[in-house]
Amino acid sequence: MTTSPRPAAPPLTERQEARRRRILHTAAQLASRGGFEAVQMREVAELAGVALGTLYRYFPSKVHLLVATMQDQLQIFQEQTRKHPVEGEDPGARVADTLMRTFRGLQREPKLAEAMVRALTFADRSVSAEVDQVSRITGQLILDAMGLTEPPTREQLAAVRVIEHTWHSALVTWLSGRASIAQVRIDLETACKLLTMS
Amino acid sequence: MTTSPRPAAPPLTERQEARRRRILHTAAQLASRGGFEAVQMREVAELAGVALGTLYRYFPSKVHLLVATMQDQLQIFQEQTRKHPVEGEDPGARVADTLMRTFRGLQREPKLAEAMVRALTFADRSVSAEVDQVSRITGQLILDAMGLTEPPTREQLAAVRVIEHTWHSALVTWLSGRASIAQVRIDLETACKLLTMS
DNA sequence: GGGTAATCTAGAACACGTTCCAGCGTGGCG
DNA sequence: CGCCACGCTGGAACGTGTTCTAGATTACCC
Numbered sequence: 001m002t003t004s005p006r007p008a009a010p011p012l013t014e015r016q017e018a019r020r021r022r023i024l025h026t027a028a029q030l031a032s033r034g035g036f037e038a039v040q041m042r043e044v045a046e047l048a049g050v051a052l053g054t055l056y057r058y059f060p061s062k063v064h065l066l067v068a069t070m071q072d073q074l075q076i077f078q079e080q081t082r083k084h085p086v087e088g089e090d091p092g093a094r095v096a097d098t099l100m101r102t103f104r105g106l107q108r109e110p111k112l113a114e115a116m117v118r119a120l121t122f123a124d125r126s127v128s129a130e131v132d133q134v135s136r137i138t139g140q141l142i143l144d145a146m147g148l149t150e151p152p153t154r155e156q157l158a159a160v161r162v163i164e165h166t167w168h169s170a171l172v173t174w175l176s177g178r179a180s181i182a183q184v185r186i187d188l189e190t191a192c193k194l195l196t197m198s
Numbered sequence: 199m200t201t202s203p204r205p206a207a208p209p210l211t212e213r214q215e216a217r218r219r220r221i222l223h224t225a226a227q228l229a230s231r232g233g234f235e236a237v238q239m240r241e242v243a244e245l246a247g248v249a250l251g252t253l254y255r256y257f258p259s260k261v262h263l264l265v266a267t268m269q270d271q272l273q274i275f276q277e278q279t280r281k282h283p284v285e286g287e288d289p290g291a292r293v294a295d296t297l298m299r300t301f302r303g304l305q306r307e308p309k310l311a312e313a314m315v316r317a318l319t320f321a322d323r324s325v326s327a328e329v330d331q332v333s334r335i336t337g338q339l340i341l342d343a344m345g346l347t348e349p350p351t352r353e354q355l356a357a358v359r360v361i362e363h364t365w366h367s368a369l370v371t372w373l374s375g376r377a378s379i380a381q382v383r384i385d386l387e388t389a390c391k392l393l394t395m396s
Numbered sequence: 397g398g399g400t401a402a403t404c405t406a407g408a409a410c411a412c413g414t415t416c417c418a419g420c421g422t423g424g425c426g
Numbered sequence: 427c428g429c430c431a432c433g434c435t436g437g438a439a440c441g442t443g444t445t446c447t448a449g450a451t452t453a454c455c456c
Contacts, residue, residue, distance in 0.1 A: 013423095016433090036322075041413060051435045053416085062413065114322075121319035121370060124234075128374050135376070158388040165367035165385060166360050172319060173363075176326050178333070187363060190356040194388065197395050211453080214403090239443060249405040251446085260443065 020058055022048040027069050031115035039115055066119030067130045074137045077102050091146045092192035098145035099167055099188050114175050121172060138164055159194035166191035218256055220246040225267050229313035237313055264317030265328045272335045275300050289344045290390035296343035297365055297386050312373050319370060336362055357392035364389040
């Protein structure tokens, strides 16, 4: 385990960091315009000004690239939410509101959201570490919104998991046009009831 | 709306019905052996004894094909469950047990499950009708397990939705190796608490 | 049974994700 | 300064999902 498949990210030079950002930015831009299928590896490479091989050195697949994009976006949401937490008495309501706010953030760029979420759910085991990272950020977002003063109980953690499942699946359902935003809100609120009951 | 994109399925001849079954059977067989990526359209066509163009006439994409396979499998589970419903007093526990039984059914062919679920979550809007059908069967499975004597209340329906989200997302999480079966059970049981609380 | 429209077949062709390779540039070390 | 290791480049090449076409077969109606 000391030599894991992800060998503790050798530190990137400045130029490399810049390349990585350029690639991520390009991917997000293409995704915003045309969704998952519009993110074409050749085009990402060209617009980001790197060779195709280099793109694949940084992100070993299209799915890796888009999951990394999701990480990026989620982290931005998380920072914003930490700066401006939602108000309210009830923890369940705060969680639901926080997730709905994030949801509306994704809604602003629906094609981008589609691309990222498709990648996330299509990811196979080779991407599980990155997907897990996304899951961890989401869970933290929820825990932050709960505003706990002491470590969460076992029941609370269980509820958080179900809320996360609901969030994720509701997102997919909305993106495929099978549920309205109102319905997503209801689903999230329903799941959040688990918090006030445990 | 009278001439919808799916024009009320023109009745298939016997030969056509047989072809369809051969295709579905072949797809399931290949998926069982090697999962999503092992279901290759050329190979499905060849093994099922139809031309590639014909395969695409029956199922307009690989995702359509695998979602149809999922419909097939789910219906089989549903019939089995109706013949042998789970025992128990508590509706929530019955639902959780029923879903876990279905889960174990999928576990018996993990590669097949992977293929079907990947297709399901990767599906875009062009497959939403078929995905919706899968969702309807799953919801019915849950409602059956609840063993209602009168129509479900609004709260119960909301709970069913969250349970369905949880089921679906937990399945994805398990398939990508990020959650154990025990964890899936806990998540389902947590979600099912919503039933006994509404 | 004949005619016709729909369906099926074989196979080429195309698109895009992914892999691979040969050569160039660059940064660090003797 | 020369050299080496490594990353980057441009581009070819491959695999698989998907589309298309020309001709054979089938189903159905008179």
